[in-house]
Amino acid sequence: GAGVSQSPSNKVTEKGKDVELRCDPISGHTALYWYRQRLGQGLEFLIYFQGNSAPDKSGLPSDRFSAERTGESVSTLTIQRTQQEDSAVYLCASNPTPGLAGDTDTQYFGPGTRLTVL
């Protein structure tokens, strides 16, 4: 596709339920990031995938959060036993192989998934 896509765009769930968020990066982009943005706040890094390397999970706030990515394609972010404080917009971004010449270090963001936990 032309850009990063995320689904669903909105998700309302009840406290304690599991949710799965999806990100389709731009084709050919080897790096993929997940961020969380609470209302009126900045970006909180969650996890980073780079090709087939082990992901950088240092930003995941608890073991209820996990993410997977198969190769250089789709990624899913799973939140188990959701809590009200998980309510936020979850953003995905991708960029081509970083560290190379050219515009390969610019991040391209998806529109986000707005998660509301009741």
Add this chain to the structure above:
Amino acid sequence: GNSVTQMEGPVTLSEEAFLTINCTYTATGYPSLFWYVQYPGEGLQLLLKATKADDKGSNKGFEATYRKETTSFHLEKGSVQVSDSAVYFCALIGGFKTIFGAGTRLFVKA
């Protein structure tokens, strides 16, 4: 480790005022520096970037100069418009990972 610090908001200006949003960074090596913008209800998008010392990034009337001696990348615009109201994020990429600042919200009044 790498980090980015930007001035806290919100910043409120009248139309045609001069804008500066400060950004300083800590990094090993020579990172590339970015400003991203998030307009109300939209996703983040790249505003401008600079990849080496003394480079100036510019776009839509905004400018930022990569100052290695002061480890800064301040965002400036000579005359803001209401349509510039948004959240601005300073960022760097170093070691294959992008680090974002906390964001600065700008309100421009007509």
